[in-house]
Amino acid sequence: MASPGSGFWSFGAEEGNKEAENPGTAKAWCQVAQKFTGGISSKLCTLLYGEGEKSSGPAGKDKEELGSGEKGMACNCDTKACDCQKGQANYSLLYSTDLLPSKNGEGVTMTFLQDVIDILLQYVVQTFDRSTKVIDFHYPNELLQAYNWELSEQPQSLDGILLNCKTSLKYAIKTGHPRYFNQLSTGLDMVGLAADWLTSTANTNMFTYEIAPVFVLLEYVTLKKMREMIGWPGGSGDGIFSPGGAISNLYAMLIARFKMFPEVKEKGMAALPRLVAFTSEHSHFSVKKGAAALGIGTDSVILIKADERGKLIPSDLERRIIEAKQNGYVPFFVSATAGTTVYGAFDPLISIADICKKYQIWMHVDAAWGGGLLMSRKHRWKLNGADRANSVTWNPHKMMGVPLQCSALLVREEGLMQNCNQMHASYLFQQDKHYDLSYDTGDKALQCGRHVDIFKLWLMWRAKGTTGFEAHIDKCLELSEYLYNIIKNREGYEMVIEGKPQHTNVCFWYVPPSLRNMEDNEEKMNRLSKVAPTIKARMMEYGTTMVSYQPHGDKGNFFRMVISNPAAAHQDIDFLIEEIERLGQDL
């Protein structure tokens, strides 16, 4: 499509300090801040009223701004610490070397970190404010040129650092905004955020109990609970938190291969017969990516047909398994999907489990997106059969709104991960330590160091209870049904699949008036394919909302609405529909 330049859309009025045009909001905020908070009130008010950061257009005019315009942040004294205003430090004279562990660095450190937090709290407040933009969009080259992002020999003073923080957030996407629907992971949970801040502060590593005692225990407790929710007796089994669903799926394939042919660890694929894996044509691309990485090859991933709603067809799976065996291949892995990326389809897990049992194939369930539904008594039936799987991928950072990254692989057989991955590195996993070594989980991972992803999920679960996650999930599904009910018979919309959504995915075309009376032919589909990208580009330019689109199979670009955002409400669904029509009616 023709890319409109940044100046093409008349959003100039929204470019400046938002509060300048909406002083009432700032004032209201100030009052809230002063009523409830201990010490951040004055700073928050200062930030709301006079942030000091100038409006920055895309034209590079403000390139010099990094060293200027720091109203309200630093005092004007020429000594590093002064008494002119309590809590103020002259950041233009201060550097990172003045912070802890520097001698006498405590005061500056506390002030600096508090000022960073004030910036973050302001962002949090804005995130949930429907009158703020979701995105302040600029093209890559504009953003590269508008600021000096370069790394240099010499240090920058702390005023520059604080400004860097503000600038980075100014152009960040508000992924927690009530009108952000762009990804499967949306929302900003306050307890999750607090937990992630704590995780950063603890700054440790999951490989041994020695250096992460609490986090290791919490991972143990949480994985067990997740296995219980899947339905494995007593929550028995194994598992690990990995850096995302693609890696969790890769783990599953790796372990399945090892289970069938343990010699692969030493001998490699050369010692094995030709393996084949099966997954639906609607499954996530990470199954193929994993096969490529593991030396199995993408040609050995056989794509099974899905029905019109995106569910794997079991009879086609069985047919292809028989066919592969007849051709001398060894079927070792079936990856069913619970919640496909585009349609939100749930594969028929019970039938797939029957087939896997019959042919003795490892059954994996990629429930990265759909796993959250296990928390809902109303919706968990959609995953019936997952309890018969050998492994399950489940990403709490998607439907459960846990901050990124938080993905678990659950494995039914205990000990297999350890046997598959361990290398007995004696310098890390010493066998003569003075505590129970079964808590040193590092050697069952593909990684050596491993980020602490558990605390935010655990703390959110404590704060919400299972019933809290359930309420969130039921609400998101209710909202998507609300959307579906509005647009299914509305003029100008065509549904990509028939029937009520199974997950929160609602796939549809918006058909502008100019196309509504056209015959259904190739020309119409070609023109229709350009509608969603154009509306999306306009959404980003205006910054009002974000929703994803894509082509799929022989279907041209359509919108895929998903709702995992706890902030979203009925009014935001209404807004989305109005906005699509506003931005697309002239196309």
Next chain:
Amino acid sequence: MASPGSGFWSFGAEEGNKEAENPGTAKAWCQVAQKFTGGISSKLCTLLYGEGEKSSGPAGKDKEELGSGEKGMACNCDTKACDCQKGQANYSLLYSTDLLPSKNGEGVTMTFLQDVIDILLQYVVQTFDRSTKVIDFHYPNELLQAYNWELSEQPQSLDGILLNCKTSLKYAIKTGHPRYFNQLSTGLDMVGLAADWLTSTANTNMFTYEIAPVFVLLEYVTLKKMREMIGWPGGSGDGIFSPGGAISNLYAMLIARFKMFPEVKEKGMAALPRLVAFTSEHSHFSVKKGAAALGIGTDSVILIKADERGKLIPSDLERRIIEAKQNGYVPFFVSATAGTTVYGAFDPLISIADICKKYQIWMHVDAAWGGGLLMSRKHRWKLNGADRANSVTWNPHKMMGVPLQCSALLVREEGLMQNCNQMHASYLFQQDKHYDLSYDTGDKALQCGRHVDIFKLWLMWRAKGTTGFEAHIDKCLELSEYLYNIIKNREGYEMVIEGKPQHTNVCFWYVPPSLRNMEDNEEKMNRLSKVAPTIKARMMEYGTTMVSYQPHGDKGNFFRMVISNPAAAHQDIDFLIEEIERLGQDL
């Protein structure tokens, strides 16, 4: 060894509220807090003086404490928000559902997040206080039983959540403590911490420019700078931040295989001749782990001899390459190490580069640990030859003190990663977007979603400048030389390798008086092997310091001291020596 129970060592007096026995420190802190900080002063003082969390022994006595003892945290009113003390909320009546995005949730949210931050700031202050413990050690079953960590149906009120935060930090290892030397990753950088808090708040994902514009650009800028530091002309090439050094090394092997045999992506290892990889016997276990995962097999990783200082012997490498070729194998990958895990050895990269060039083998440099030395004009010669590598792993979360996780893989040839890993998922990487798609980096990753690891490194680099990293690295190397100079001729110490340390690794045995006059025989080595684990266990029980030990080859357990901690000073090295002698003299 016999495990001493928790009560075995008489550290009871240190168990309680630290400040109770050291009121002077709390008072001093209070004064500091009140002088410099805007609003956190009173809260910080309250926390320092009366945290409200009771001392918890390992005996499970305090199991009920989660619902009690909240002095100073909540008011006693029976309404959710009250005026009795500004900034106080009655958390026992508040739940996560009262926080944003709840209607009118702003005030409670600000207060709650600020209270979390106060807990974190207190932890930061304690981290750098030499009179606090590095670790408050308890055995896994003790810690499991001492608290109720379970996840339940019903939500917990916010007072419980705040207490969970405190409890988790109480048993956390202070990885930034000046006397924490246990891992290659140590320290707590204040700018890095601030940046990680911001990253959590932005809560986005690296796969597209669309949802992480600033972070994607900063990754671009930083990877280019890192390639410049390696010495690749104009910083050209490619790269990615991955979840740790093991994954970065796996990437390198994956890309090297693809470069030589691009058909592996579709056809798998079955279509390839038998591959072999080479690395030194001192290299990191992730090279073997990667080979196992990629279907190459650990038997195909040929371990090359290292000299007495741990450096790969080039002549042995060449001999083994020739031998492998003669046996019909195809050498495709050499992983040299710049900074081995135990000895801190730097392989002779120039000689290795010559051999790789001669036999046309991909040269990878695992500089996860040693890469930081590229920032030092004094020490960067140790990586001479890295500029001739095809790929380099470099973990800023190790020697450069960036918070975990932060690991980069740099690749000299542009486009290779993309070709190797891309699967063209149209639902994520739409080709008809309105901006330059070269900034959508997701399809070159193994992962789909990818955590934002870049901001903390970028912001620290801005704050320190290259010269700041240089000063840190030079200081750490100077400190390790200081340690080496003290112990090399001191009674009761034996060095594992001769000569000045090349990196900050100093490997040594402490020989207790009872063993000093023994002959060097098997019995002495057996007894000596038990010394380091016993001293380490005692260190953890006392909580005074932490340093790693391991056996290596035919050498029994010895201490491996490493210094990457910016807080460490000469006095901490002196302390470590005294502590080892205090804890080990009776063995």
